[in-house]
Amino acid sequence: MLDKPNTMSSFWMPFTANRDFLREPRMIHSAEWMYYTSSDGRQIMDGTAGLWCVNAGHRDPLIVEAVQKQVHELDYAPNFQFAHPQAFELSGKLTAMMPEGMSHAFFTNSGSESVDTALKIALHYHRMRGDSARTRLIGRERGYHGTGFGGISVGGIVKNRMHFGTLLTGVDHMRHTHDLDRNAFSRGCPAHGAELADDLERIVALHDASTIAAVIVEPMAGSTGVLLPPNGYLQRLREICDHHGILLIFDEVITAFGRLGAATAAEYFGVKPDIITTAKGLTNGVIPMGAVIVSDDIYNSAMENADAPIELFHGYTYSANPVSCAAALAALESYEQNDLFRRAALLSQPWEDQLHSLKGLPNVIDIRNLGLVGAIELAPREGAPGARAYEAMKRAWDAGIMIRVTGDIIALSPPLIISEPEIIKLVQTLGEVLAELP
Numbered sequence: 257m258l259d260k261p262n263t264m265s266s267f268w269m270p271f272t273a274n275r276d277f278l279r280e281p282r283m284i285h286s287a288e289w290m291y292y293t294s295s296d297g298r299q300i301m302d303g304t305a306g307l308w309c310v311n312a313g314h315r316d317p318l319i320v321e322a323v324q325k326q327v328h329e330l331d332y333a334p335n336f337q338f339a340h341p342q343a344f345e346l347s348g349k350l351t352a353m354m355p356e357g358m359s360h361a362f363f364t365n366s367g368s369e370s371v372d373t374a375l376k377i378a379l380h381y382h383r384m385r386g387d388s389a390r391t392r393l394i395g396r397e398r399g400y401h402g403t404g405f406g407g408i409s410v411g412g413i414v415k416n417r418m419h420f421g422t423l424l425t426g427v428d429h430m431r432h433t434h435d436l437d438r439n440a441f442s443r444g445c446p447a448h449g450a451e452l453a454d455d456l457e458r459i460v461a462l463h464d465a466s467t468i469a470a471v472i473v474e475p476m477a478g479s480t481g482v483l484l485p486p487n488g489y490l491q492r493l494r495e496i497c498d499h500h501g502i503l504l505i506f507d508e509v510i511t512a513f514g515r516l517g518a519a520t521a522a523e524y525f526g527v528k529p530d531i532i533t534t535a536k537g538l539t540n541g542v543i544p545m546g547a548v549i550v551s552d553d554i555y556n557s558a559m560e561n562a563d564a565p566i567e568l569f570h571g572y573t574y575s576a577n578p579v580s581c582a583a584a585l586a587a588l589e590s591y592e593q594n595d596l597f598r599r600a601a602l603l604s605q606p607w608e609d610q611l612h613s614l615k616g617l618p619n620v621i622d623i624r625n626l627g628l629v630g631a632i633e634l635a636p637r638e639g640a641p642g643a644r645a646y647e648a649m650k651r652a653w654d655a656g657i658m659i660r661v662t663g664d665i666i667a668l669s670p671p672l673i674i675s676e677p678e679i680i681k682l683v684q685t686l687g688e689v690l691a692e693l694p
């Protein structure tokens with residue numbers, strides 16, 4: 257076995273056009289702050305913070321040193337019936353950044369696991385309170401909640417669902433909020449569409465509220481192509497959930513840790529959910545880790561109403577493992593020391609102005625932005641949806657910037673350390689790519 261040749265196809269790449277990649281690989285060798293170095297020695301600006309996770313920039317020394325130190329001291333310890341101090345320290349620091357009254361964290365290893373954990377906690381909550389008919393989970397069309405069976409069931413991206421059987425039962429979906437006819441080229445949240453939250457009332461009327469456990473939405477949908485909540489939409493969703501005793505879960509795997517210029521989207525929009533899922537920026541992407549933050553009511557209810565000494569039969573071997581905790585503690589420290597959330601808030605205006613300067617380029621049918629997130633939607637090529645943006649991604653790599661595409665939407669989400677000249681460079685380079693793109 258040892259002499260088996262290392263062919264590149266041994267690695268089945270995730271969410272990748274594997275066959276095409278092997279013909280024309282885009283290989284990354286190293287990274288520092290805003291830049292990757294490709295294996296052919298070129299500097300590539302990170303326009304996407306990796307996959308929306310490297311908020312403090314690459315190889316932040318604070319995080320690198322914390323991880324190195326932790327591995328030397330305590331490499332692993334179980335958190336089932338035993339624990340180590342960093343897990344408690346991190347829970348305290350993390351929940352202090354969350355909305356008031358959300359002071360308990362359950363640790364996972366990814367966004368997908370955070371979502372599945374949140375859905376399970378919602379079901380558990382109702383059952384432990386004797387409201388066990390509440391089992392339905394409501395997501396939204398075009399939602400992305402990772403790739404676990406829970407996440408793809410409540411998620412609403414067709415390709416992520418269609419190949420995988422019948423998924424979870426008892427799931428329904430609200431309509432998505434993307435409406436180019438009314439909202440194209442909005443700056444910040446779009447004006448039209450708050451009434452789409454009333455779609456939850458339609459679902460309640462169909463199934464009865466007494467059967468619905470929770471609604472999960474991304475407060476700002478990222479991976480599906482940056483769909484921004486219409487003004488007032490999230491507030492309305494909160495009111496409807498309250499009215500019917502339905503838990504509201506915000507999937508903040510992308511939005512937590514400064515992406516919108518605040519610690520969470522909940523804080524940014526002034527809407528408090530019952531559960532927040534996080535991952536990605538929690539460790540600045542350095543070590544896989546996620547966290548689910550729950551309201552005091554949910555935690556206290558589990559402590560009071562559990563039917564066994566173990567209150568929640570759920571957890572992962574690596575939940576709150578010491579090295580992840582060290583990375584997360586250092587990442588949160590770095591965000592605070594460098595005031596990165598405020599920096600993102602301050603940069604959001606020049607970011608918006610730069611992005612909207614691309615209006616008028618060929619095939620650009622929408623530009624949208626919020627915090628340090630941006631999207632440029634392209635008209636699809638006749639009979640080849642997604643092909644135009646995919647080609648833009650490849651050409652952008654050749655031109656020295658990393659962008660991310662979903663369908664025909666280009667998404668941008670740079671590390672929060674980006675400077676104004678770098679914003680200009682990123683957008684100008686993208687503009688040059690789009691100007692030449694057939």
Ligand SMILES: Cc1ncc(COP(=O)(O)O)c(C=O)c1O
Binds near residue numbers: 509
């Ligand atoms: C909103 C949201 N939820 C969940 C996930 C899944 O996270 P992971 O890839 O860490 O499982 C993502 C990833 O992009 C996400 O954007």
